[in-house]
Amino acid sequence: WDEPLIFELSKPGRIGFSLPEPIEDVEVDIPEKLKRKKLELPELSEPEVVRHYTRLSEMNYGVDSGMYPLGSCTMKYNPKINEEIAGHPKVAFIHPYQDERTVQGALQIMWELEQWLKEITGMDRFTLQPAAGANGEFTGVMIIRAYHLDRGETQRNEIIVPDSAHGTNPASAAMAGFKVIEIPSNEQGMVDLEALENAVSERTAGLMLTNPNTLGIFEEDILEIAKIVHKAGGLLYYDGANLNGILGKVRPGDMGFDVIHVNLHKTFSTPHGGGGPGAGPVGVKDFLKDYLPVPVVEYDEENNRYYLNYDLPKSIGKVKEFYGNFAVLVRALTYLKIMGKNGLKAVSEIAVLNANYLTQKLKGTRGYALPHKELRKHEVVFSAEPMKKETGVKALDVAKRLLDHGLHAPTIYFPLIVHEALMIEPTETVTKEDLDYYVEVLKKISEEAYSNPEVVKSAPHNTAVRRVDDVLAAKRPVITWRMYKQLKEKGEIDI
Amino acid sequence: WDEPLIFELSKPGRIGFSLPEPIEDVEVDIPEKLKRKKLELPELSEPEVVRHYTRLSEMNYGVDSGMYPLGSCTMKYNPKINEEIAGHPKVAFIHPYQDERTVQGALQIMWELEQWLKEITGMDRFTLQPAAGANGEFTGVMIIRAYHLDRGETQRNEIIVPDSAHGTNPASAAMAGFKVIEIPSNEQGMVDLEALENAVSERTAGLMLTNPNTLGIFEEDILEIAKIVHKAGGLLYYDGANLNGILGKVRPGDMGFDVIHVNLHKTFSTPHGGGGPGAGPVGVKDFLKDYLPVPVVEYDEENNRYYLNYDLPKSIGKVKEFYGNFAVLVRALTYLKIMGKNGLKAVSEIAVLNANYLTQKLKGTRGYALPHKELRKHEVVFSAEPMKKETGVKALDVAKRLLDHGLHAPTIYFPLIVHEALMIEPTETVTKEDLDYYVEVLKKISEEAYSNPEVVKSAPHNTAVRRVDDVLAAKRPVITWRMYKQLKEKGEIDI
Amino acid sequence: MGKQYLPNLAHKEEMLKEIGFDSIDELFSDVPREVMHEFNLPEGKSEYEVFLEMNQVLNKNKTVLEMPSFLGAGTYFHYVPAHVKYLIERSEFLTAYTPYQAEISQGMLQALFEYQSLIAELVGLEIVNASMYDWGTALGEAALMAARVTKKNKFVVPKHMSPERKKVLETYVAGAGMEIVYVDWNEKGQIDLEKLKENVENAAGVYIEMPNFFGLIEENIVEVGEIAHDSRALFVVGVDPTILGIVEAPGELGADVVIGEAAFFGNPMNFGGPRAGIFATRNDRKLIRQMPGRIIGMTKDADGKRAFVMTLQTREQHIRRAKATSNICSNEALVAVAAAIHLASLGPQGLRKLGEIILKNTAYFKKRISEVAELPFDGINFKDVLVQFEVPYDVIHERLLEKNIHGGYYVKPHFPELGESALFAVTETTRKEWIEKLIVALKEIIAEAEL
């Protein structure tokens, strides 16, 4: 349905707040020139606010609504116990600057989480500070930078990334001041070793790699890759976005990675919240731990006391205020404790089983090609290139048509090396019936594409709004109500 | 959409639970004949359970979804702070038999709530035990019964109720062993004093009255009514379903009522939960307090100690296990503390304003008659009798057509004394825009009834399911999955 | 003062004017002036202030998470998975009313139909209503229904029944003038069949509980049913449904009516409420017609599609008024939905496992507690165990509380013949270290007392 903007629901005089009175009615004068003049916020009562956002929520699709196989995003079920623990007053009502003795529980949670992550990834020390994956990547490459500078290797100003990498990898490297060197994948969908050999040099600061990579393919040559990079004096960075595919089976640390980030909101079941908050802890091998952001959490076993350690003279500094997205950390630890060793192993096994099940069931369907190796880990990338060539129906159209069946689309047009990519990651929390239905719908769309392509091209048909015009959005940006009103006044807008 | 039954989603082997291991694996043998054999519960994982009930919830309409003007139900907004406080672990995790010293907070809440209710209603003592309005009515009439028996007036076996009364009134009286005497209303929609005079006798145990009554009309002659009943030796019972219409203005106790119940889930904003849990505290005048159910909560001011008092030798006993729907009581007290004196008064003022606003706006619309007095309190009853006569469109059809506009229908066919009744109670938490829209839609339906009655008669058209066949439901009852399977096996059912 | 809940407060004058009234007072002109009241109530507070205040008051409570507790006797600390609360708090469920308008209430109707269906599978009967207030009131209604069905006036129950439930039963049947007959227990702490036979003549119904008040499995439950049926009495079984993964469905054991407490699934203890009474009967028109409470049925919509609706309403008060089968109107719908969600999550494996864990934990507890006290009854216990001490139990209770342990439920005030006894209960939530702590404490206390 149509829900007006909250500004359009405003009625003068309505009150949606309740505030305590001031302690004492002291007179304080703000200088006239600094006094607030206009303040055009909407005026609504609480029932109206509640109804508005309840309705908006009903116009949104979440993991609890149905299958949500966005590749590279690991949209697994978010256990509700995570929310209950994270919503505890003992989480909500603590201030980050409280005396350590009054937040021992919070510090213990952070310390315990670090121990889990260390064993899971094979790294020696973690910072929980990064707020998201990209913030973690930035942290990681800054550590690599600090390491080389510390050793006087100021010439190491290049970071190598494969062409299948997440966009955040080159962006993070660039933000840290590195030059980004892109290397191609081989026909198997893996790092081309020759290209890597050619790319490394005394300027190489490191290689950023996702394994399993964004095609869902495990980089079989990982030990060789590590050898090449290390031999050149570079460090190996692990992008943990796809950790779900190897959880409990094999560890980045054992594959030779020196720095890694993990995404708690992907692998460890904390909810994505429509785009955040996430958390992107960064782990390092022992020789890099002095470069971690401050503070790190320490445990004084003798006195059974947890504390914050700011004394890291070589630290890169801070990448976020305070200690990370604490409430997200609480959720992840809750999940880890429930899953335990066998549970985590089962996660990757079932996630990989589901992805390969879907791959094998869909494979051979007209219009969808399966480039690269067949064996996948947690996700698979099909190409709608044949369909596009033969019928004009693009990956985008397929995605939109899926919405008509109450399903969320896969990630599309990524990784860039697959044309018309459909990147499907079912995760371990979907059912066999879900997978069967997803394949069935994709097959049906293929049939439609070849028999009645228009119905696919004009999809979606059953959603709250029809296909949304993003070209218009970019061409004539309307970013805020304030802009909207200005355009409206000038008669330049008709929505 | 269509959501299968949870049984139909079952897959053998799926697990949706996690349980701790037994403390020790002690062998215990249940006698063979008492051992459980078949157990056909559904098997689902937690994500599936969550998705199923999330979807079901989306197929339901609540106060947060839109206007819900069910007459006599007071569907006001349920503040979310109520839920937060009631969800506190200090509410959830206490056992009713805990030592008083460990539940002082709980007892204080009950005691405080009683103080509020006493002042609001003008009664001298309350029990919070009844689980709902009808449970409260039963409590009240049992107290009336105990009072008369205690005084040796065993012949008082009649309870008088007006013909406009809620069905629960006669049912509760009958359950307590009384004979129910129904008296008619006058043309103003109020108790007919003459009929009352004729009905009272030495057999009269009491009169049960709702004021404002179910027509939304304040019984102007209430003081005279009280006099008549009391003079005959009977007691006056107040059905608090409509307390919202006089809150903070006038008190049942001051009008002459001896026993009353209030509905916390109506007047005091606790949510209705799809039919419950509610709470129906019962208040009495001083001379009846020895008959209250046990225990009552007492406060020992000297020792600042709250305790449960079971020592009421004349008590009617218990009407429910333990002390009432405690978590509901917590919500109501939270609400009362926020509203306070002026807030409660504003509640009835705005509720009455809203009802009269709607009455005046709708009045005169073709097909809807407004029988009885015009001035209403918190609700109004229109009659679709003219519409039915002129077009064949019944109150039921009007109700169903409202659903097509995203609105909840009023209560229909009640009170019984109004034919084709449409009983509308907006409450104080709706907006003027809501009221205007409701009137607009009712007018539109009137137009449709006179121009295209079929569209109304076949409504609803835009809902998840079309008009539901309740005759079939009663004729060939299918009450459980177990029955459904049996019928299915016999081929006697096709749904 | 809650202005945030009153959108039209800002439009009072405008609205009055539109409908031709001068003032709010005019809207109340029908209320006799002489009884108008100036209320003596505190002024309203901000949400924050009330939040603080309620938190402070609630902090005076000590929960079972803060001290090992062995209380049972009709209320048990079970763990409710977080998703249950999460789901029933969705406002479409939480803020809805009774589903009068079926077309926009299919979610609640189906959820309640599923509740009925799940309970039906559990208890082994076809007909289940959408809930009573609790086990106690369900018992009261069952007695009244037995009287209506059999046109007899006596209801036979075990003497070993919760005092709570007894009092509710007695109040419920008082108006109908029914007689409640209490039958003694035997040396095994189970119903005495001989005494039952002596009392069953002319009974409208015979009632038995599984497990019984002492936490014991009534091993002769089938025989009890036979005795009831031999006298043409209805056989009513009250059941703690958490036992039904390991104990046979009462419907399979001869029950005509099964009642019990649904809130043991899906709902926290909440100081005793809200709860939800189970009420189920055989698929027998005579029984269905006399059944109390709301019932949801499956039917079709105008397009022939499956749909759900409240049904068999001609039994109910809003239609039958004084002749209704019960006065119940609001029930415990959301509590029932919570129970259904929990049950659906447990499934057959979970329910079996739950029963086994509790059975084993109870057996372990008996083993340990018998180190320090007597167990007067030999039998199979589930949750509750009757424990007899030599030291007065109120003394023990005090000392336990000082050690931050909450002991059992003192039964002496209700059953003096059992001496210094208390009902101690364990469930799947009881931890080994809690029991350890209790036994150590009891040993100390008893040693002290013996000095």
Place this chain on the structure above:
Amino acid sequence: MGKQYLPNLAHKEEMLKEIGFDSIDELFSDVPREVMHEFNLPEGKSEYEVFLEMNQVLNKNKTVLEMPSFLGAGTYFHYVPAHVKYLIERSEFLTAYTPYQAEISQGMLQALFEYQSLIAELVGLEIVNASMYDWGTALGEAALMAARVTKKNKFVVPKHMSPERKKVLETYVAGAGMEIVYVDWNEKGQIDLEKLKENVENAAGVYIEMPNFFGLIEENIVEVGEIAHDSRALFVVGVDPTILGIVEAPGELGADVVIGEAAFFGNPMNFGGPRAGIFATRNDRKLIRQMPGRIIGMTKDADGKRAFVMTLQTREQHIRRAKATSNICSNEALVAVAAAIHLASLGPQGLRKLGEIILKNTAYFKKRISEVAELPFDGINFKDVLVQFEVPYDVIHERLLEKNIHGGYYVKPHFPELGESALFAVTETTRKEWIEKLIVALKEIIAEAEL
């Protein structure tokens, strides 16, 4: 071990067979055997056990509800109305991802558009992104953006800035090789305009905060902006948005870019995270093109109906990769939505009142605290107040803690020149009795120390 989350665990063999695999191991045949690892992790536990365990650990925390606390310095105890949390916990919001598929994500898109719009009204600028991680990282991004826009390399900031934020800023600009210049405060605890002028040459941006680190309103903020603009530097204002009901919108005071902390609305403190950084700019194509972060725009659907969509994505990493305006991908969407819901509930009246209450409470606190300590700076304080003691503050802190009071934030380690000072903060949540308790305690402590 979390079996409840793994529906297909029961269908492993069946599924493997269907796709022609023999075993799970075969699916991992591409992983080098030599690095496969036997994990040394605890076994999984039941939800109940973890619930108990986490509760026990969390109970070691002492919250600001359990002791009066005067901590601020960049994180404040504000009260969040209950409906905010209730709404953002709805799973359609909570469990959604970034709204890549606009057609089924209109709810989140509109909510974020409303967030952008509400912030725009607050700060007086047209362009707002859908959130950064927090104020600190927003500052880092603002500095980088200033460098991109002006092609200059120096960023001028006040020395009186939170140590936290300084460190984030320095880390963020290190890779770009930017220089951060710190400008001293004057005797009023506000930025020294003369020293600012001395440093502004060649600056990419000049940054100022409102209120500043000492809790003071920077009275010369307009002049600071003019000095910045005179040097063709971007004028960046960092704002605590809770002040904007009483202090003029930075956009009206000349700001080109406004940053700040959105989580002060709608979100609890959560030990410092999650939060959400405000990022807003003037409606200037040059600025928009260089802006970091996600932006939601209004557009039409195929039927011409209003719809929302992520827009201006060509600035972002997934398209521009190494040349993106920032690497940010996941942001703090739900935190922003919470802030929006809270703001929409406050409205203009609420925001004004909130500002006034805090202003008055702070003034009252200053009056009281000056009974026992020095206030080195004279000015208008909002929340934070710098308080100077004669007794070493760490000693005072210890003694306060013993009395169950949490004092302020010790600034000496970061600003030794300020002596034994601490930042004490109050907000609308501070109760009179807390201040009373603090003053009494401080008097006692100081008296003791003087003995």
